[in-house]
Amino acid sequence: MEEHFFTVKEAVLNNNCPECYNNNGLHLTFKQKFIETKWYKSITNETAQEIECRVCHTVIYPARWTDDIDRVFNYHQRAFKPKKTSIKLKKAAWWLIAGSVLVAAAIIATLLVWP
Numbered sequence: 666m667e668e669h670f671f672t673v674k675e676a677v678l679n680n681n682c683p684e685c686y687n688n689n690g691l692h693l694t695f696k697q698k699f700i701e702t703k704w705y706k707s708i709t710n711e712t713a714q715e716i717e718c719r720v721c722h723t724v725i726y727p728a729r730w731t732d733d734i735d736r737v738f739n740y741h742q743r744a745f746k747p748k749k750t751s752i753k754l755k756k757a758a759w760w761l762i763a764g765s766v767l768v769a770a771a772i773i774a775t776l777l778v779w780p
């Protein structure tokens with residue numbers, strides 16, 4: 666099984682970076698978890714957020730957030746709408762289902778022919 670987070674929304678924050686004090690480097694990213702297996706692909710309802718400074722290339726963890734960053738983050742989080750969760754069956758799964766249906770039909774047909 667393969668899992669990864671894909672970016673749903675990205676916002677540029679005008680706050681000062683707690684590391685390098687630059688005020689145009691902070692990027693807030695909202696991500697959502699995606700699972701891919703042999704049988705299906707699925708968008709889950711699990712989300713994650715990250716603030717990264719693109720000037721000093723540092724991930725700013727919540728412990729380092731200033732009150733201003735907190736406020737801006739809350740604002741963006743309220744506006745954030747995750748993608749609808751979904752499951753898409755892959756071809757392998759459809760073949761499996763089709764195969765099972767055929768086998769079931771064959772069994773039923775056999776039972777009807779030989780009472």
Ligand SMILES: [Zn+2]
Nearest residue numbers: 682685718721
């Ligand atoms: Zn920085």
